[in-house]
Amino acid sequence: MAEYVTLRHAGREFRLPLVEGSEGEKAIDISKLRQETGLITLDPGYANTGSCRSVITFVEGERGILRYRGIPVEQLAERSTFKETAYLLINGVLPTQKELTRFSVLLNDHSLVHEDMKIFYQNFPRSSHPMGILSAMVNALRSFYPELQNLEEEINITVTRLLSKVRTMAAMSYKISRGHTVVYPRQDLTYCANFLNMMFDSPVRPYELDPDVVKALNVFLILHADHEQNCSTAAVRVVGSARVNLYAAVSAGIAALWGPLHGGANQAVIEMLNDIAGKKNLGQAVARAKDKKDPYRLMGFGHRVYKTYDPRARIMKRMVHILLEKLHLSDPLLDVALELEEIARKDDYFIEHHLYPNVDFYSGIALRAIGIPSNMFTVMFAIGRLPGWIAQWKESMDDPDWKLCRPRQIYVGPGERPYSPIEER
Ligand code: ACO
Helix, strand or coil, X not given: CCCEEEEEECCEEEEEEEEECCCCCEEECCCCHHHHHXXXXXXXXXXXXXXXXXXXXXXXXXXXXXXXXXXXXXXXXXXXXXXXXXXXXXXXXXXXXXXXXXXXXXXXXXXXXXXXXXXXXXXXXXXXXXXXXXXXXXXXXXXXXXXXXXXXXXXXXXXXXXXXXXXHHHHHHHXXXXXXXXXXXXXXXXXHHHHHHHHHCXXXXXXXXXXXXXXXXXXXXXXXXXXXXXXXXXXXXXXXXXXXXXXXXXXXXXXXXXXXXXXXXXXXXXXXXXXXXXXXXXXXXXXXXXXXXXXXXXXXXXXXXXXXXXXXXXXXXXXXHHHHHHCCCCCHHHHHXXXXXXXXXHCHHHHHCCCCECCHHHHHHHHHHHCCCHXXXXXXXXXXXXXXXXXXXXXXXXXXXXXXXXXXXXXXCCCCCCCCCHHHC
């Protein structure tokens, strides 16, 4: 039986339908609110606003649950590969062996980047941040690969191109930034092994692939693959709602992800841990984070949705320990991170505010062990999040409730006033 919420305003009663998700989440459908009542809602940061119905990812922040297409992320991190998880997110089901082989062939076929794009890369100033370059270059892909007439073919090829080329472009930008020869993708390597080889192989020192490093990279990317309506995904959907091409929508997602409050936090965490290690004063960092007059925050702590331990952070932390042990490495920043977590988690402020480590807290330490430089950390996040952006964009394109995204506002500026000529001001 349909449920409603009653709204009373200006002596009238309005019935607003209740919508229930498959996991029991409830929402008030306000899509006719303004039409029927003249009112709008005000929700800065959209913390209470559902923007769509989605069948892709389920996050439950109170219990720390994350599932892609119903499958717990813990199981995917343990047993799947990033390529298979990408297929799952985009197509809704796990691939058969035949489908996975076909997907691999397509990814290999589209892995090269147009040679003219190399010239673009070479002309960015050396100090450019790789996220700015990636966002620009993904947008530029449309110029190099014009639209096809057949819509289905256009979408399928664009999706495959993006998944394959963004990986090549990320490695390419790293090589060019170091003034090194670009390494081309290889048909015989798996998705993650190929990326590592393009990053680290060199004419003077061939790169030796280590299965533990390949596994760690797969886990890293799986953990980042989707997270429902986060800031960058919302950006992809909002920009995509104007029916712009997928490259441009993903480019907007990359720009949003760059921010330190979102994906850029993984680089910011390492900078913070380095700073704390240099000053040898963890207590001061915690005190600053609690001081309301100080904008300083503990990076890698807190989350809009998780009010308990982020399940991705738990997996990442365990993975970091295993990886360092297998590689016979020790990282002093891991000791700082562990101590910081221990102090923060016993602190009343962090307990009362439900602030726990998020996915970015330990991920930088994993990436350092793999050999990724810190200014490439957020690019790694972008490679991981790509299947999620694509799946969410595709879903929005097929959504029968689709609408151009265009929020309203409450205007609080001056009332009407006349224009004054410059000599009278
Ligand atoms: N350190 C100290 N205090 C914090 C932190 C933190 N990392 N995060 C939140 N708080 C406090 C805020 O000061 C606020 O306190 P108040 O209610 O007493 O004023 C309260 O907790 C709520 O914080 P908001 O900023 O309102 O919560 P919101 O949901 O908007 O923020 C966010 C979430 C942006 C992630 C925040 O926790 C933060 O800035 N964390 C650090 C950056 C970070 O790690 N970002 C990565 C997030 S994961 C991802 O995007 C992949």
